[in-house]
Amino acid sequence: AQSVTQLDSQVPVFEEAPVELRCNYSSSVSVYLFWYVQYPNQGLQLLLKYLSGSTLVKGINGFEAEFNKSQTSFHLRKPSVHISDTAEYFCAVSANTGNQFYFGTGTSLTVIP
Amino acid sequence: ETGVTQSPTHLIKTRGQQVTLRCSSQSGHNTVSWYQQALGQGPQFIFQYYREEENGRGNFPPRFSGLQFPNYSSELNVNALELDDSALYLCASSFPGLAGGDTQYFGPGTRLTVL
Numbered sequence: 529a530q531s532v533t534q535l536d537s538q539v540p541v542f543e544e545a546p547v548e549l550r551c552n553y554s555s556s557v558s559v560y561l562f563w564y565v566q567y568p569n570q571g572l573q574l575l576l577k578y579l580s581g582s583t584l585v586k587g588i589n590g591f592e593a594e595f596n597k598s599q600t601s602f603h604l605r606k607p608s609v610h611i612s613d614t615a616e617y618f619c620a621v622s623a624n625t626g627n628q629f630y631f632g633t634g635t636s637l638t639v640i641p
Numbered sequence: 642e643t644g645v646t647q648s649p650t651h652l653i654k655t656r657g658q659q660v661t662l663r664c665s666s667q668s669g670h671n672t673v674s675w676y677q678q679a680l681g682q683g684p685q686f687i688f689q690y691y692r693e694e695e696n697g698r699g700n701f702p703p704r705f706s707g708l709q710f711p712n713y714s715s716e717l718n719v720n721a722l723e724l725d726d727s728a729l730y731l732c733a734s735s736f737p738g739l740a741g742g743d744t745q746y747f748g749p750g751t752r753l754t755v756l
Contacts, residue, residue, distance in 0.1 A: 532683075560742040571645070571731055571747035572684070579742045618683050622742065627697050629674070629745060631683030 530555040530621045534632035541609055542640050549604040549635045551619030561602040562620040562629070563593055572618065578602060589613070614639045645734050645748035653754045654722050662717040662751045664732030672696070673715040674745060675707060676731040684731055690715055719753075727755045 535550040553559060560579050564572040576587025583595040593604045602619060619632045646665045654660050666673050672691045676684035686699035690709035704720040713734070719726055729752050733745035 534683075562744075564747075569749075571749045572733075573747070574744050577742070577744065620683075627672070627674075627689055627691075627743075628686045628699065629676075629684075630686070631676075633681075633683045 530557075530559060530623055530630045532619050532621050532630055532632035534617075534619055534635050536635050537633065538636045538638070540638045540640055543611055544608050546607050547605065547609050547613075547637065549617050549619075549637065551602045551604065551632060553600050553602065553619075553621045555600075555621060555623065557623050559621045559623055561593075561595060562622075563587065563591070563602070563604050564618045564620060564631075566616040566618065566634075568615075575604070575617075609637070609639050611639050611641060613637060645732060645746050647730075647732050647748040647751050649751060650749070651752045651754075653756065655756050656722055656724060658722050659718065659720045660722060660753060662719075662730050662732075662753070664715045664717070664734075664748060666713045666715070666732075666734030667746050670734035670736045670746070671713050672735045672743070673709055673713065674733045674735070675715070675717045676733065677701070677726075678729040678731055678750070679725075680728070687717070722755045724755050727753060729753075 531554045533552045541547045562577045563575040578595045586592045620629045674689040675687040678684045688698040693709045706718045709715045729750040731750045733747045735743040735745045
């Protein structure tokens with residue numbers, strides 16, 4: 529089975545500052561990795577995903593993430609955050625032989641004006 | 642192209658009752674997955690349906706059951722409701738199904754409260 533750990537439950541950051549949201553995973557097989565964002569009272573929206581190839585993945589809204597197999601990490605970054613980035617962010621993993629997503633417990637990003 | 646829709650938006654039930662939640666998948670998607678998201682937690686996989694057959698199940702008891710219809714819409718049924726079933730229930734659709742790595746597109750969810 530797979531599992532995901534999001535190390536920070538809450539991350540406050542000032543507007544226009546950079547941010548990194550950390551995600552580590554555990555799996556005995558190769559995996560696919562995802563970051564989703566959830567705005568209040570809404571469903572989840574895909575930010576980006578890693579399937580194979582380049583370990584640096586660029587997503588929507590200026591976010592990017594880097595897959596590091598040796599450290600089993602998939603950290604999400606943005607060089608300059610906006611107020612509108614305030615939301616809950618979830619890291620997820622699925623095995624490359626399966627269909628089930630395993631989500632982390634989420635990181636609440638609050639952008640301070 | 643319409644996205645994933647779910648109904649109802651909110652629901653209040655009492656312990657012991659039964660509930661049915663509905664999901665319409667995104668156009669062209671033949672796979673539907675259901676998740677339970679408790680307050681302050683990440684979504685937990687309940688099960689997935691592919692072409693009307695169950696195609697994977699998470700660690701949920703048999704009182705959680707589902708259906709997928711020929712038009713790929715889906716229902717989640719929960720019998721003998723317990724207080725801990727209070728959560729946001731999310732439906733996600735994808736295509737072509739079966740293989741990992743397919744993006745799952747989520748609906749807005751149904752908020753179930755069990756009293």
